[in-house]
Amino acid sequence: MSMETSSNNLDNVKVQMRKGLLEYCILLTIAREKKAYASDILTELKKDDLLVVEGTLYPLLSRLKSDLLLDYEWEESSAGPPRKYYHLTPKGKLNLQALNETWEGLATSINSLVKKYEKNH
Amino acid sequence: MSMETSSNNLDNVKVQMRKGLLEYCILLTIAREKKAYASDILTELKKDDLLVVEGTLYPLLSRLKSDLLLDYEWEESSAGPPRKYYHLTPKGKLNLQALNETWEGLATSINSLVKKYEKNH
DNA sequence: CATTACTACCTTGCTACACAAGGTACTATG
DNA sequence: CATAGTACCTTGTGTAGCAAGGTAGTAATG
Numbered sequence: 001m002s003m004e005t006s007s008n009n010l011d012n013v014k015v016q017m018r019k020g021l022l023e024y025c026i027l028l029t030i031a032r033e034k035k036a037y038a039s040d041i042l043t044e045l046k047k048d049d050l051l052v053v054e055g056t057l058y059p060l061l062s063r064l065k066s067d068l069l070l071d072y073e074w075e076e077s078s079a080g081p082p083r084k085y086y087h088l089t090p091k092g093k094l095n096l097q098a099l100n101e102t103w104e105g106l107a108t109s110i111n112s113l114v115k116k117y118e119k120n121h
Numbered sequence: 122m123s124m125e126t127s128s129n130n131l132d133n134v135k136v137q138m139r140k141g142l143l144e145y146c147i148l149l150t151i152a153r154e155k156k157a158y159a160s161d162i163l164t165e166l167k168k169d170d171l172l173v174v175e176g177t178l179y180p181l182l183s184r185l186k187s188d189l190l191l192d193y194e195w196e197e198s199s200a201g202p203p204r205k206y207y208h209l210t211p212k213g214k215l216n217l218q219a220l221n222e223t224w225e226g227l228a229t230s231i232n233s234l235v236k237k238y239e240k241n242h
Numbered sequence: 243c244a245t246t247a248c249t250a251c252c253t254t255g256c257t258a259c260a261c262a263a264g265g266t267a268c269t270a271t272g
Numbered sequence: 273c274a275t276a277g278t279a280c281c282t283t284g285t286g287t288a289g290c291a292a293g294g295t296a297g298t299a300a301t302g
Binding site for chain 4: 198
Binding site: 016019052079080 | 296297
């Protein structure tokens with residue numbers, strides 16, 4: 001019972017930690033592949049243990065589109081329904097560069113805290 | 122106007138990125154100092170550009186207390202009202218170790234994405 | 243052509259969280 | 273006793289991820 005609580009608590013912390021980083025990860029993935037559709041992104045992020053679910057991804061892609069960071073075009077598939085292939089807009093590329101810096105700053109700050117902590121242990 | 126939107130958007134992303142990491146940072150800070158009260162924590166996190174505000178910190182401390190990760194005792198101050206000094210419980214220490222691994226895994230995953238991206242640029 | 247399976251896209255309801263703003267209360271100083 | 277400073281806490285708001293459920297096109301089977 002208390003272990004269950006503890007476990008759920010940790011899972012939740014992981015979810016919270018990923019918040020805000022997902023947008024960055026998705027832009028990174030699309031930028032690398034030049035263009036990608038939802039399943040591509042899910043597969044790529046899964047490779048790096050950054051699993052995202054559909055219910056998270058689709059609204060995020062829509063938001064990035066309406067923020068003009070992404071654009072898309074439809075493409076026929078050899079098997080199955082057509083796909084929305086997303087690519088970065090010029091604004092999206094600028095934004096990604098800014099996010100690179102934001103991530104680096106954040107990682108530096110936290111690693112600094114970790115080092116200070118490790119000194120006393 | 123479009124710059125304003127862009128700027129607000131980025132600020133928001135920063136806020137979102139920090140979400141979930143704050144709990145980890147606060148546990149790290151308290152663990153390092155053995156014990157700390159709210160102002161200590163605010164000061165320490167500010168040093169590493171991880172500014173937290175009171176309205177964020179107090180509810181978080183209360184939650185960590187009710188999750189049994191933290192405990193506190195009152196201490197008189199030489200000037201001003203008494204202070205709540207927080208320290209990690211055994212459960213809190215275990216949890217911190219788990220968070221260390223979570224953070225490391227997250228940082229590794231994202232840095233892996235960044236490297237793949239940089240290869241194509 | 244009806245059924246089934248697969249793929250792809252999208253929406254709704256829920257919960258958790260950070261934050262801004264505002265509030266209470268204790269201590270010291272003049 | 274009034275003012276300033278410190279410390280703790282609460283309420284309301286907006287944003288985000290997620291689980292679950294829904295729509296629709298394609299293709300193979302009988």
